Amino acid sequence: MLAGATVIFLATSLALAGAFIPSIRPLLTPKRLILWGGLVVPSLGLTALVAGAFTLGERLLPRQGAETLRIEVVARQFAWEFRYPGTPVATRDVLHIPVGRDIDFAVTSEDVIHSFWIPRLGGKIDAIPGHKNIVRLRADAPGTYGGICAEYCGEGHAPMRFIVIAHAPEDYEAALTSEAAR
Amino acid sequence: MIDATSGRKILLLSLAAGFGLWAVAFVALYAMLSIGCAFGWDRGSLVLGLSLQRLQLLLLLGIFLALHVALVVGLSARQQRSDTATDRFLHSAARLAAIAALAASMFTYCGTVLLTTCNP
Numbered sequence: 001m002l003a004g005a006t007v008i009f010l011a012t013s014l015a016l017a018g019a020f021i022p023s024i025r026p027l028l029t030p031k032r033l034i035l036w037g038g039l040v041v042p043s044l045g046l047t048a049l050v051a052g053a054f055t056l057g058e059r060l061l062p063r064q065g066a067e068t069l070r071i072e073v074v075a076r077q078f079a080w081e082f083r084y085p086g087t088p089v090a091t092r093d094v095l096h097i098p099v100g101r102d103i104d105f106a107v108t109s110e111d112v113i114h115s116f117w118i119p120r121l122g123g124k125i126d127a128i129p130g131h132k133n134i135v136r137l138r139a140d141a142p143g144t145y146g147g148i149c150a151e152y153c154g155e156g157h158a159p160m161r162f163i164v165i166a167h168a169p170e171d172y173e174a175a176l177t178s179e180a181a182r
Numbered sequence: 183m184i185d186a187t188s189g190r191k192i193l194l195l196s197l198a199a200g201f202g203l204w205a206v207a208f209v210a211l212y213a214m215l216s217i218g219c220a221f222g223w224d225r226g227s228l229v230l231g232l233s234l235q236r237l238q239l240l241l242l243l244g245i246f247l248a249l250h251v252a253l254v255v256g257l258s259a260r261q262q263r264s265d266t267a268t269d270r271f272l273h274s275a276a277r278l279a280a281i282a283a284l285a286a287s288m289f290t291y292c293g294t295v296l297l298t299t300c301n302p
């Protein structure tokens with residue numbers, strides 16, 4: 001990102017310098033400006049961005065694998081419930097996740113449309129009644145992250161928040177066990 | 183008979199023809215992608231290991247690319263028959279826009295060939 005920004009900055013500076021330094025001006029013929037500034041550079045930039053987005057998009061698809069973990073998310077006015085398949089644990093407004101692992105969140109709602117969003121971990125996804133949407137997220141560093149409802153859902157929408165605790169793998173099991181004991 | 187003014191109105195519209203076609207292709211591909219996913223057309227293979235979903239999307243893309251080429255060819259043919267300078271300019275602008283739209287369609291819809299179509 002920094003490298004790309006530097007290149008664009010330098011190119012724009014060169015074009016601007018042409019306004020002040022007459023000796024540069026002959027280099028900046030309209031044909032060159034249109035060909036390079038209007039066609040070659042944007043095409044290269046867009047191709048790189050599209051290729052990046054395509055490969056990243058394929059990697060983010062929630063394919064069932066041994067490595068991925070699945071957590072079920074149920075939204076309702078005005079709280080979040082998290083269920084951890086394979087365990088009897090269900091937590092309210094607190095989400096436990098292990099660090100460094102892809103997690104597929106299967107998100108649904110019991111009443112109106114909500115939206116599940118942990119801004120620091122990536123994109124949001126709608127929680128729709130009668131429908132399961134899946135979003136794949138991953139926390140790379142342990143810690144606490146904030147989560148919110150990102151779709152207006154009624155009077156209690158604004159405070160409809162939850163806390164995400166990302167544990168080291170061994171602490172994750174312990175956290176679920178202690179939740180189960182509650 | 184088309185008089186000069188109405189003929190030029192059609193010419194003006196033809197400036198947008200290429201990218202209009204691009205937009206129609208976008209809506210059509212998006213709609214058919216969603217319909218295919220809803221009906222589970224991506225499961226199993228029909229011919230040569232390709233699913234019904236992939237085949238119908240490729241067919242649709244093929245039709246739109248052919249329409250794009252036809253538009254470029256049609257505008258090129260009409261360009262040669264234009265008499266005034268204004269008409270020549272409009273024709274050549276419309277033709278170049280149609281060529282850009284063909285390139286844009288190939289670029290933006292190339293994912294149809296490669297990418298996973300539905301959420302697994």
Ligand SMILES: [Cu+2]
Binds near residue numbers: 075114153
């Ligand atoms: Cu909500």
